[in-house]
Amino acid sequence: MNHQPFNSWLYEDAPLNPAQAEELKLHMQTCPDCTRQYEAWLNVRHMLKTAEVSRPQPGFSNRWLASLEARRLRQQRRQVRITILALAASVLIVLAGLITYFSLTSSLADLFASVIGASTQVAVGFVQIGEFFESLLRFLPPALTTAIWFIIASWICILCLAWVLSVWRISRKGAPSHEELQ
Amino acid sequence: MSNPEAEWLQQTLQGDEEAFASLVERYQNPVFNLCYRMLGDEFEAEDAAQETFWRAFQNIQRYDTQRSFATWLLSIAAHYCIDQQRKRRTPILAIDDLLEETLPDQAPDPERTASQTEEQVAMRKLLETLNGPDRAAIILRYWYDFSEDEIARALNLSTSAVKSRLFRSRQALARQYQADAARLTGKERKQDESPAF
Numbered sequence: 002m003n004h005q006p007f008n009s010w011l012y013e014d015a016p017l018n019p020a021q022a023e024e025l026k027l028h029m030q031t032c033p034d035c036t037r038q039y040e041a042w043l044n045v046r047h048m049l050k051t052a053e054v055s056r057p058q059p060g061f062s063n064r065w066l067a068s069l070e071a072r073r074l075r076q077q078r079r080q081v082r083i084t085i086l087a088l089a090a091s092v093l094i095v096l097a098g099l100i101t102y103f104s105l106t107s108s109l110a111d112l113f114a115s116v117i118g119a120s121t122q123v124a125v126g127f128v129q130i131g132e133f134f135e136s137l138l139r140f141l142p143p144a145l146t147t148a149i150w151f152i153i154a155s156w157i158c159i160l161c162l163a164w165v166l167s168v169w170r171i172s173r174k175g176a177p178s179h180e181e182l183q
Numbered sequence: 184m185s186n187p188e189a190e191w192l193q194q195t196l197q198g199d200e201e202a203f204a205s206l207v208e209r210y211q212n213p214v215f216n217l218c219y220r221m222l223g224d225e226f227e228a229e230d231a232a233q234e235t236f237w238r239a240f241q242n243i244q245r246y247d248t249q250r251s252f253a254t255w256l257l258s259i260a261a262h263y264c265i266d267q268q269r270k271r272r273t274p275i276l277a278i279d280d281l282l283e284e285t286l287p288d289q290a291p292d293p294e295r296t297a298s299q300t301e302e303q304v305a306m307r308k309l310l311e312t313l314n315g316p317d318r319a320a321i322i323l324r325y326w327y328d329f330s331e332d333e334i335a336r337a338l339n340l341s342t343s344a345v346k347s348r349l350f351r352s353r354q355a356l357a358r359q360y361q362a363d364a365a366r367l368t369g370k371e372r373k374q375d376e377s378p379a380f
Contacts, residue, residue, distance in 0.1 A: 009350075012350050012353040012354050012357070013350060014349070014353060037361060038357050038358075038361070041357040041358070041360045041361045041364070042353060042356070042357040042360075044360060045309065045353075045356045045357055045360050046325070048302065048305070048306055048309075049306075049321070049325035049326070050325055052302065052303075052306055052326070054212055054213070054216045054326070055212075055215060055216045055219040055220070055225075055228070056211075056212050056215060056216070057211055057212070057215040057228075057229055057232060058229070061207070061208075061211045061215070061229075061232070061233075062204045062205075062207040062208040062211060064233065065204065065207050065233055065236050065237075066200065066201075066204050066207075068233060068237075069200060069237075069240075072237050076241075
């Protein structure tokens with residue numbers, strides 16, 4: 002028996018025009034399979050339409066408010082982790098790019114020689130700067146020299162403290178929000 | 184949109200958490216119900232509903248005030264639940280477990296409660312036969328009276344895709360219902376038979 006288009010009409014769940022309704026009725030009188038399907042669908046639809054709305058346990062909005070701070074903290078930590086990972090990945094990509102570039106454009110021996118040359122230049126530069134400051138300090142009065150050392154040491158201490166505090170704050174509380182910055 | 188809701192939304196846009204909590208209070212039932220029907224577990228539904236409100240709160244700046252807030256919320260909930268279902272392949276719980284889980288502490292009318300519980304179990308079994316998007320489409324259509332266009336917008340599908348999903352789901356639900364009814368009739372017949380035979 003051909004069940005089309007009657008089978009489609011059963012499940013379209015759209016109103017039929019009178020002619021279609023009559024055709025469907027006639028078909029169902031001779032087709033027990035479509036009749037059973039139709040009855041089954043009507044039962045399911047009734048169940049869906051009359052099923053009760055499930056409700057959460059009392060205090061749902063309070064639980065939501067209570068979880069807000071924890072969620073915010075979790076999100077901030079995730080942001081910090083993502084930022085650190087992104088930075089590490091970019092550094093690795095740049096390094097990989099540089100290594101690839103140098104290995105393609107010059108031989109290993111040249112590369113080694115230029116690295117040694119650059120390191121030597123940096124070391125010589127540091128020594129020269131040291132010598133310059135040493136000769137400068139020789140001409141200054143001892144009180145001024147002590148004061149300069151004291152200022153430099155204080156600044157180094159302050160910067161270290163600020164750095165340690167920032168690392169602690171970011172790892173504990175995450176990056177400050179826009180509201181906190183304003 | 185009613186006035187207090189517009190006011191709460193406006194205050195939420197300015198960062199007022201308490202105003203958003205009022206919206207949570209207002210929409211907790213429909214959101215929880217959707218999550219419960221999608222996931223079939225009370226605790227998972229609670230988590231999903233909480234997450235839905237958190238996501239809505241985070242993305243409130245993206246909410247288009249021309250659209251219904253309820254539709255927007257339910258759309259977030261449906262997407263989240265579909266993702267959750269994809270992540271885990273839900274083991275179908277035994278009927279006894281379901282009955283135990285859904286039985287309330289206080290039962291003023293045991294007969295009525297039992298029949299309600301049976302209906303709940305039957306409903307869950309039926310919905311479990313559908314995949315995530317199909318289940319969401321059926322729930323939005325029959326619990327929330329969404330039109331096909333609204334479902335399409337909520338689930339990011341085309342209207343024709345929604346139509347075909349609904350058609351397929353109705354067919355699957357009717358077949359499952361027939362199969363369950365046949366199994367039940369078979370069981371009852373077996374129970375009625377005399378053990379002597």
